[in-house]
Amino acid sequence: MVSFISTKTVIKKIALLGLVAIILAGGLYYYEKNRLFLENFRWYYLRTYRDVVIYRAREFRFRFLATVNHLFGPEIYAKPEAEKKETILTLSVPVLVYHGLSPTANRFDITPEGFRDHLFELKKAGYQTITLSQMKGFLTGNLDLPQKSFLLTFDDGRKDSYYPTDPILKDLGFNAVMFISTQASLNDDQDKDSQYYLNREELKKMVESGRWEIGSHAIQEDGGFVTINSYGEKRNFLSNRQWLIQENRLEDEEAYVARVVRELAGSKKQIEDALDIKVTAFSYPFSDFGQQTVNFPPSRQIINEAVSNIYDLAFYQTWPHDRGFSQNHRDEQTSMLKRMEPYPAWNGEFLTSLLENGQSKNIYFEDDFSLNQGWRRSWGEMRLSSGQLEIRSSEQTTGSFALLDGTYDWTDYRLTLSIDWLKGSHFSLIGRFRDESNYYSCTYSDNSVRVEKQIDGQKVLLKEAKNENVLSKNNLTVGASFWQDEIGCLVGGESVVSVVDNDNAYLSGGVAVKGWDKTLGNSLIKIKHFTSEPAIQNENYKPIRLAEML
Amino acid sequence: MIAKLKKAYNLYSLRNINLWIIFYFLVYLVLVIKLITIKEIDNNILFGLYSLGVSLYLLSRFVIAYFYEVDNKKMRVDYLPTISFGVPAKNEEDNIRETILKMAKSDYPKNKFDIIAVNDGSTDNTLQEMLVAKEIAARHGAVVKVIDWKENRGKREGMAECVKMSKKDLVIFVDSDSFVNQSTARNLVKYFSDPQVVAVAGQAYVTNENKNYLTKMQSVRYYIAFKAYKAAEAMFNSVTCCSGCCSAYRRQAVMEVLADWGQQRFLGIACTYGDDRSLTNFLLRRGYKTLFAEEAICHTMVPDNFRQFMRQQLRWKKSWVRESLIASTFIWRRNIIMSLSFYLGFILPLAAPIIVLRALVWYPYMTGLVPCYYLLGLMLMSLIYGLYYYIHTRDRKWFYGVLFAVFYTLVLIWQLPWAIINIRDSRWGTR
Missing domain, CATH: 3.20.20.370 (Glycoside hydrolase/deacetylase)
Incomplete structure (x- = not known):
């Protein structure tokens, strides 16, 4: 090294250059660390970054x-003791x-x-x-x-x-x-x-x-x-x-x-x-x-x-x-x-x-249809407005089907629906719904109420009650009850038909509603109120074993 | 507090900090680009390394030169040895009088220096001009000795004659078209207070720098070649070329090598150019120190037409190849960083034509792609080159520095193979 240079200057300069080198190396390190991102950068990515x-x-x-x-x-803002949340x-x-x-x-x-x-x-x-x-x-x-x-x-x-x-x-x-x-x-x-x-x-x-x-x-x-x-x-x-x-x-x-x-x-x-x-x-x-x-x-x-x-x-x-x-x-x-x-x-x-609607719902469930709390259309048409759930067949379907999400895990429950039955020959309250080919249903028609079961797509009639009186179409209150192997259908809060399915295929499953008519586009139900509560063994039921029926 | 802030602000404006930030940012960009290039564009790792090597070499010049800031306290400013100015001249009637008079006006004790002018067989009025200058100088108390040769013997002989004629401690060689400042002698001399120092190069500026684009480019090039390259070499006491336009030599040391230098032959041909580089080389071989004096300023003329410029460059290239080859046999004995950068600085330009060919012809031809990264790297390096000049001088010609760097990489590089092929052709071409 040359003898005319003062060590102090050299040290000063080395320090300065070292600083610069560290900054540059830091930049390079940052670049290398983010190389993939920088090389694949698109401007619109910044929109999420912002x-x-x-x-x-x-x-x-x-x-x-x-x-x-x-x-x-102040003390009032002090953090409250952490509640033990379950x-x-x-x-x-x-x-x-x-x-x-x-x-x-x-x-x-x-x-x-x-x-x-x-x-x-x-x-x-x-x-x-x-x-x-x-x-x-x-x-x-x-x-x-x-x-x-x-x-x-x-x-x-x-x-x-x-x-x-x-x-x-x-x-x-x-x-x-x-x-x-x-x-x-x-x-x-x-x-x-x-x-x-x-x-x-x-x-x-x-x-x-x-x-x-x-x-x-x-x-x-x-x-x-x-x-x-x-x-x-x-x-x-x-x-x-x-x-x-x-x-x-x-x-x-x-x-x-x-x-x-x-x-x-x-x-x-x-x-x-x-x-x-x-x-x-x-x-x-x-x-x-x-x-x-x-x-x-x-x-x-x-x-x-x-x-x-x-x-x-x-x-x-x-x-x-x-x-x-x-x-x-x-x-x-x-x-x-x-x-x-x-x-x-x-x-x-x-x-x-x-x-949230898809999450398992509490069995105490009430729906006034001011918001959609999980009703899903499967086929036909479904509209939720002004406090009503409207289920109607489209021009191409004989009926329509709506499912309440988040009820899959429900076991024993009683449904009560207040409906206007405007069009169609049948409508069904469906319970214990597992998929479209496995469920129980209460099917209402002009002159009968039937308890049916779908098993692997096959429809099985469990019991039928003939109506002497034709069901009123407006402000009809219908219901269905599922308690262990007892399935019952209700009209106006009264059990009209119930059955014990000792071949109890499904002990749990969700809720759905279906409307039907043999003519295309001729089915319409308006549900105005829906409640569900845990089912109890209904004393009114006169359990009839299927075997006895046959 | 305010005083401190003011001080900080002064430091800020004084040190061109914003410009330096740009400078380092460019450096950073170059490194990033080179790193990418190594990994992706050039699949060949050698080419990538070359590219990185070029950048690092250039940057290392700037960085090392940054440390070369001599401390006057460390040297004996009162050291005033006797000196001779030596001016060999041929057909230089336009400038020789002023050259001699500038030396005569040196701020140096009149009894301690003389001027030796050698008229090397001029066919014009050079001799008369010398004699006029001698008379004028005598009125100012400066001694001028004029040696008149009827026939041309070459610059080397002229220089040797100056050394032989001189009875002084130092000889300062000045080209016949270069002009020294009053303080140049003093600034050169102080370095010799270290007895190991035998040669010191001054910083050359271009006199006709504003004449045309060529002289503007050369002006920037001269500045950086001295300020960065020579200073970086001086850091290790090993300036490889104490250039002829203005350098001081210790007469005693030159005498030791005078005979060898005067009769130097290379590949069987007498060496007639690159005398300065050659002389420095002889001294370096003996282990002496050679330095660079930034503050010893002289002004020199540069070729202002392209033809002359190219001829001069070719001559320089030839002597550069010759002397670098010679120096490479002993430079490793000196400082390790010095020898590393010397060999790097020797190999890189030799390989450059291949690299340029590959990057600008072969690569686009084979892949059909524009060599964006190469060009970007080149541009940025050139920008750094120009910016370095601008930061130090605040001179608007900096852009010609950028131009020069590009020009050098794309055009002047090709002179090197040509110079190697014609290395035995010892004609001067012109002048």
């Missing part, structure tokens, strides 16, 4: 004020599915604002996400979950379902499941690294964050479609046998099964190998578990069997008008778990109310 910043600022302000209050506030356990878990976020909403995409609104509202309402293993624990009965638990999932593994959502999840303390197609995301050919789908590196980072679990959305060779005939028509890959062009025939069943297993087990293995995790969940591509098959009806059975063998949990997607409850219960098949896709048009409050 909300996150606002949320954090509010949170900070809240905490600050709380601390100030705590330190300097955690209410949930009986059902809803699962949400999103596909991605885009600047404008469309069939598969929700806007950043919409998504933020959904999740923030859920958080505000006290909802908390669960993990797949918690879900499994709940379904198998090994784990109790608090009320307001839900599972958040994303299908397809798109970049825009990770980058803009992750900060929200982070802030809200949520976690989510990403279902990826391994063909799109874990392609070994690095050159095919997509700008659209998440890649290996990103998935690894997601797993490392602890906020994300990865599930399989199958391999989806050839984009999820197979050719099914010589015309080159393409259909869903999982539920159809493939047309072999060279051999001019459909693949045989063995080859089909092998292909399904390859899609299911192969994708699982690929993910497990690539990310060093355990994959336990599957989501049916196109929500097709075989029901959409064109050329191979047994596929439903095959797929179900294969999925059950390979995965602990498998999810399909329900639509708002699917005939059933919106949430998943303990005794249901774990290979057929329901997920609902929140529509972009819904706001967070509405979504929250949907989830």
Whole structure:
């Protein structure tokens, strides 16, 4: 070193440069840490980030004020002793599915604002996400979950379902499941690294964050479609046998099964190998578990069997008008778990109310129809307005069917309905509803009241009472009672018919109402009031065993 | 409190802190880009490393030079040895009189210095001008010795003659078209208070800097070449070229190498250019210290037309290749950082044509992509180059520095292979 330089200057300069170097290195470190985000950045992602910043600022302000209050506030603001709250356990878990976020909403995409609104509202309402293993624990009965638990999932593994959502999840303390197609995301050919789908590196980072679990959305060779005939028509890959062009025939069943297993087990293995995790969940591509098959009806059975063998949990997607409850219960098949896709048009409050309505209701339930507390249309038309629930057949249906969500777990209950029966030859009060082919019903017609049972889609008449007097159409009060194996139908609070079904198939199940007429579009019922209460063994009943009847 | 704030503000405005922030931000950007480039764009790790090496080399010049701030307290300012100015000149009638008179006006005891002017076979009025200058100088009490050679013997011989003729402690070589300041001699001399120091280069500014774009570019280039490159080398006592336009040498040390230097041959050809670099090299080989004096200022003329400029550059390139080869055989004995940066500074330009070809021709041709990252990196480095100049000088010509850096990378780089091929051609071309 040169001798004319004073050490003091050198030290000063080294310190200054060191500072600069630290700042630059810090910048580089920050860049490297956020490289994936920065490289995949889209401007509209900022729309969620903005909300996150606002949320954090509010949170900070809240905490600050709380601390100030705590330190300097008068005694009355002192924090009350934490009440011992008994955690209410949930009986059902809803699962949400999103596909991605885009600047404008469309069939598969929700806007950043919409998504933020959904999740923030859920958080505000006290909802908390669960993990797949918690879900499994709940379904198998090994784990109790608090009320307001839900599972958040994303299908397809798109970049825009990770980058803009992750900060929200982070802030809200949520976690989510990403279902990826391994063909799109874990392609070994690095050159095919997509700008659209998440890649290996990103998935690894997601797993490392602890906020994300990865599930399989199958391999989806050839984009999820197979050719099914010589015309080159393409259909869903999982539920159809493939047309072999060279051999001019459909693949045989063995080859089909092998292909399904390859899609299911192969994708699982690929993910497990690539990310060093355990994959336990599957989501049916196109929500097709075989029901959409064109050329191979047994596929439903095959797929179900294969999925059950390979995965602990498998999810399909329900639509708002699917005939059933919106949430998943303990005794249901774990290979057929329901997920609902929140529509972009819904706001967070509405979504929250949907989830809340889907939760198991108290059996003391009263509905004056000022708000929808969980009535879901299965078919026909349903309208809830001005304190009435209107169920009418559409131009194409003979009747209509409405279901009360969140009643799946009900066991013994008595229903009382005040209705205007305006059109139609029959209407039914349905109880112990498990699915559309398994339930009990009280069916009222002009001249009879019948207790019926649907068992695997077969209708069984349990007992019929003929009416001497024709039922009044307006301000009719009808009811149904389910107590253990006793089923009874009531008119005007009086039991008109009751039966003990000693072949008691269903001891629990939900509530629904159905109207019917043999002419299209000619059924209309207005329900004005609905109450439910626990059923008691009715002394008026004259239990008649079926055997005695015969 | 207010006083402190004021002080902080003064420091802020004094140190160009906002500009430095921009400067470091650009540095940061370059590093980021290079890091990306290494990983993604260039699949070849060697090319990525090269690119990173270039940036680091350039930046290391700036950083090391930043430390080269000599402390007057550490040297004997009262050290006043006897000196000779040496000016070999050929056909320099326009400038030689002023050159000599500027030296004669030096702020230095008149009895302690003289001026030796060698007329190297000029065909114009150079000799007459020298004699006029001698008379004027004599009136001011300065001694000028004029040596007149009827035929041209070359600059090296002229320089050697100055050394031989001089009876003084130091010899300050000044080009016949360079003009020293009054304080230049004093500022050069003080460095020699360290007996190990045998050569000190002054800082050259361009006299005709505002003539045209070429001289403007060269002006920035000169500034950075001295202020950053030479200063960085001086940090390790190893300035590799004490340039001819204004450098002081310890006569005693030069005498030791005079014979070897005068008869230097390379690849069987007598060396007729790059005399300054060559002389410095001989001294470095002997383990002497060579330094750089930022405050010893001289002004020099640079070529103002493209043809002359390119010829000069070619000459410099040839001597650079020759002397760098020679220096590479012993420079490793000196400081480790010095030798590392020396070898890096030698290899990088040699490989540059391949890199430029690959980035701008081969890569776009093979992939059909515009080499965005390369171009962006180049632009940013050039910007840093220009900004460095601007921060130090606040001169509006900084943009020509940016231009020069681009020009250098894209055009001048190609002279190097040509220089290597023609290294044995010892003609001056012009001048």
